[in-house]
Structure formats: C-alpha cells, structure tokens
Amino acid sequence: MKKSRLGVAVMVAAVSLTAGAQAADTAVAIFAGGCFWSIESDFDHAPGVLDTTSGYIGGTVENPTYEQVSTETTGHREAVRVTYDPNVTNYEKLLTAYWHMTDPTDGEGQFCDYGDSYRPGLFPLDKAQYDAAEASKVEIGKELTKPVATTIAMATTFYPAEDYHQNFWQTNAAHYKAYRAGCGKNAKVEALWGQSAFEGLNGHE
Incomplete structure (x- = not known):
C-alpha cells in the first residue's frame, strides 16, 4: 500500500470512528470474524x-441495515469495535485473542456462516495497527503452517448495528x-488451535 493512500485511509478512519473524541485512557480496534x-x-x-x-464495515451503502447487509450485496462485513484500556492490554494482545477465536484459513466465512459479510478481516485504524496486523498475520501463518485468508484493510466508516444485536x-x-x-464454533476453534484455542480470553460463551 502506498504511503499516501495509507495516510488518507488513516485520516478517514480517525474521523469516521466516532462522533466524539476518544478519552485519553482508551484505545479502539476493529475486528471481523464471522457472526458479530x-x-x-x-x-x-x-x-x-x-x-x-x-x-458493519467495509461496504458501499451508508447506514446499512442488517437486512441490507444480509443480502450480501452491500460489501459490508459484520464486525466488532473494541474499546480497551491500553494500561491493561494492547493491540498485539487483542490480535492474539482474535486469531485464536477464528479460523484464519477460511476466507469465505466462519464456521456455519458463509458470504461476504462473514469473511474474517482486520481493520486497522492507523499505521501502527496496520503494521502490527501484517506482522501478526505472518506469524500466524507460520504457527498454522497454512495460508492465512484473513484480510487486512484500513478501516473505513464503522456503522453500529441495530440495538437488538448489541x-x-x-x-x-x-x-x-x-x-x-449449532454453528459448532467452539469445537472447530479447538480442533484448529488445540491448546491455544481462545488464547488471551478469560473464558468464552
């Protein structure tokens, strides 16, 4: 990615992330990994x-609804915006947790959910996150000894989903x-990752 394009993407992501400024003691990251x-x-x-x-993130329709996204025609992915305390954790640790709660080898969807909206992806908000995501992807490929299908693209506008999804x-x-x-997520993650499944989490539901 050219530096000029990356710079523009960073500016867009920073402006579109939230309506107000983030508190100094928090940080944000965005992850897509199947059903949000x-x-x-x-x-x-x-x-x-x-x-x-x-x-929802990555699509071409402004303020998309779940019904629109689920048609798989808007280009959006179901994603989660994570606000965290950088005094307790960091982006690299969240990446570790993310990889081990997904199947990075499946680029068509996750577990029982398939289609563009369920494809796994990382959406960095700045160059530091972008570089960390790329480096982490390389290491995960080595760990799995398989190609990693998870995509990495600078964040565009993130649209919160309807209240009933939260x-x-x-x-x-x-x-x-x-x-x-029914989707079999836990079993599939554990089969892929073994003892490191759901690494970085205090349990999972």
Whole structure:
C-alpha cells in the first residue's frame, strides 16, 4: 500500500470512528470474524476490554441495515469495535485473542456462516495497527503452517448495528447459546488451535 493512500485511509478512519473524541485512557480496534454476536462475546472475555459494539464495515451503502447487509450485496462485513484500556492490554494482545477465536484459513466465512459479510478481516485504524496486523498475520501463518485468508484493510466508516444485536449473548442468552452450539464454533476453534484455542480470553460463551 502506498504511503499516501495509507495516510488518507488513516485520516478517514480517525474521523469516521466516532462522533466524539476518544478519552485519553482508551484505545479502539476493529475486528471481523464471522457472526458479530460471537466475536463480541469473545472479546467481552478479554482482559482490558471496556466496551464492544457490533456493527458493519467495509461496504458501499451508508447506514446499512442488517437486512441490507444480509443480502450480501452491500460489501459490508459484520464486525466488532473494541474499546480497551491500553494500561491493561494492547493491540498485539487483542490480535492474539482474535486469531485464536477464528479460523484464519477460511476466507469465505466462519464456521456455519458463509458470504461476504462473514469473511474474517482486520481493520486497522492507523499505521501502527496496520503494521502490527501484517506482522501478526505472518506469524500466524507460520504457527498454522497454512495460508492465512484473513484480510487486512484500513478501516473505513464503522456503522453500529441495530440495538437488538448489541450484547446479544447476554440479552438473548438462550438464543445465542443455541446458535453458537449449532454453528459448532467452539469445537472447530479447538480442533484448529488445540491448546491455544481462545488464547488471551478469560473464558468464552
């Protein structure tokens, strides 16, 4: 990626991330890894994470709805915006958690969910995150000894999903548990990663 394009992308991401300035003692990262219900649940179990928001990123339609995104025609991915305390954790640790809660070898979707909106991807907000994501991807490829299909692209506008999607694993616990079990995420992550499955998390739901 050319430096000039990267610089523009960083500016766009910084402006579009939130309506107000982030507090000095927090930082933000954006991850896509299949159904945002599961990714949000997993990151809620990561030390230092203060808040998670399910949403959409990477598409061409402004203010997309779930119904629009689920048609797989808008280019958006389901993603989670993670706000964390940099005094407790950092982007590199969140990357470690992210890799080990997903299947980086599957670029068509995750677990039982397939289509553009479920493809795994990292959306760095600045050059430091971009460089860290690229370096981490290389190391994960070595660890798995397989090609890594997860994409990396500078963040564009992140649109929060509808209220009923937020904290779904808590507000609709029975539905969520049935979905996660039926999708087979835990078993597939554990089969891929072995003892390092869900590394960096204090449990998972």
